[in-house]
Amino acid sequence: MPRTKNKAILFLLSVLPFWISAQEKSFFKAPDGRSIVSADLHIHTTFSDGSVWPNIRVEEALKEGLDLISITDHLEYQPHRADLPNPNRNRSFDIALGTAINSKLSVIRGAEITRSMPPGHINAVFIEDANKLLFPDDPRAGIEEANRQNGFVFWNHPNWEAQRKDGIARLDPMHVDLIEKKLLHGIEVVNFNTLSEEAIEIALENNLTMVGTSDVHKLTLWDFDIPQGGHRPMTFVLSKNNSPEEIKKSLFEGETVVWFKEMMIGKEKCLKDLIKANLTASSPNYKGDELIGKVVLKNHSANTLHLKYTGPYTFHKDGVIFKIDPYAEKSIDIKTLEIKSNLELPFELLNGIIGLKKYLNFKIITD
Template sequence: MIRLLSSVTISIFIGQLSFGHGSASKHAPDEARKIDFPDTAHHKTLVLDPHTHSVFSDGHVWPRIRISEAIRDGLDAIAITEHLEYQPHINDIPHPDRNKSYEEAASSAKYSNLLVIPGAEITRSLPASHMNALFIQDANKLLSVPETEASYTPNEFSSQAKAWPPQNAVDAANEQGAFLFWNHAWWRTDYPNGIPEVSDFHKRNIEAGLLHGIEIANGKHYSEDAFQIALDNNLTLIGASDVHDLIDWDYEPHKGGHRPVTLVFANEKSTDSLKEALFDRRTVVWFKNSLIGRDAHLYPLLEASLSIKGATYRYSEILAVTIVNTSDCDFQLRNLSPYGLHERTAVFTVPQHSSQTLQVRTGTKVESISLEFEVLNAYTAPNQTATLTLESTVTSLPSKPNP
């Protein structure tokens, strides 16, 4: 089937190809598609995509393209996590050293501010399923395939690689100090009903401190069941693109879309600080304009993103309140306050990096205002939305002079 590309996509793709033989770091962030969230009161907010692929496993682009995309999207960090056991291009791109993809990506990003995290995907069927290992030192030690004089076909290689017990790969990753998370637990290949279950394999590794997180959003899919598993088992919440094609094809940022990412609340922008924050479960997932996280991490982000920047009586007893949004999320709010809104319904949107002015009927003039809102696209548990209170002092303009 021939895939037709829009002129916008073609121009973006050509721009990316220009970095095939040079450093992708020359590509600056694109302000129109940059993923931008404010720092919280106590942490830096780092944007991480911890699950991507290139032609060094079953992806369809060179690692440098992944770096170029990440820089254009304004990411702080990325991991290219190749399937160790899936090597469909093994005859075209033989690479006995499974660190090659990371080395290519890191070389491309060396003059940029992008953190490139070494990682790999451990690929098995149930009960282990797929798991990503980040911050590894040597991907080769997570794989065992008998040597042979004849070249393996892709299917033969996969079969031999998957024969090695997955626990061995998990142990090898942890020996390197890796952060491990369970990928797309709800996949229908594992659970035809889309409802994941925590296997004995996962239980053992969680209890032993060898499995640290779980994806709750992967690609175009979100699982509230995986979210609940994370809460029940004290696992880090992870969101990732799992991109194999171009980001522009899969997420259409030129049309306002975005890849799912993990927002990590770190002490500073460094690999060590990012790793420490992931192990400490300080994350929020951004998926299809929704923010998903634990109370302790979601609320500081909401408080940093939304604020009142003016509450004024303008020649009447109806209060004009301006709410400012400094994040990339279009916040959908529902008024829970005792005060009614004038000329609009209780539900409204504060667009990203913009503001919305409300007319609030306070009845009589007040000196300060406290407004409570339900944030309809921010979740602290499955089907449980966040509430946020915004406060401000009130100013009054001089009375309007009589004509």
């Protein structure tokens, strides 16, 4: 069947360039003196309501170039129980860990505590034993046990339309209490294919860590259009180094940026540090006695940067709103009125979200 074979080869050719580039280049350059860890902290397998075995989750993550994942199967919701009795809720983690051994991928133990609202669904990662989190009749006991195990605990999809009909994330008194008692440490601002700007506000007002996850149940390849250049939602942890201890510490400290489609979401300082490491500008270059300085901007990241120049000058060949493709350069001819050896260029990052309808403003100094 040569036709099918040809189709398969064409498909592989279309998929391979993305996977190869994702593995060879980092998604973002780390800010000076720090590490950047790409993480997906919310993933399902056949051990709850997912459709794939845990080893496939590891292989997907490696192909996509992730650094760290957590398999977080529902503790209570076990729709495959008739076929897979699953008496040990650590089993999906154990299998994934075995697959990831001797690879660059870290796998950390996790679980999804599955409740109606409030508190809704809660993920606990960096835990010691998922079995001990299973308290089907108590909405809080699993969260308290996850904290006893020094886990990082976050609220999943607070905007989920099955639990919030209007899609608006808002706190119930139980969430307020959990936050006050420091039992809840983070919140998903991105889950699967949704973004919650209200959850960003909740994170900022309550000093919670912003998390973005795939919550994948099928294949990431299908759900996130990876052959077309798409990617799963990820949380980038800005950490002192790559050790699990430091990654966990940085999660507790809220040092994250979430990547969703072309959007980057995070606390202002985190996003600013990240963008400054990933966008550089050459010093202006003038031709003859002209007063138009050519500056080359370079995007060192896998994300398209949508920029608006907010300074006093105008450009010779562009408007003030433009984009720079992943890992690409863009020249801008700036009418500086006099010769300048260097320039301070203020921008708004139109796809850099730091609050409810708020976007990152930052400056770059030319080299």
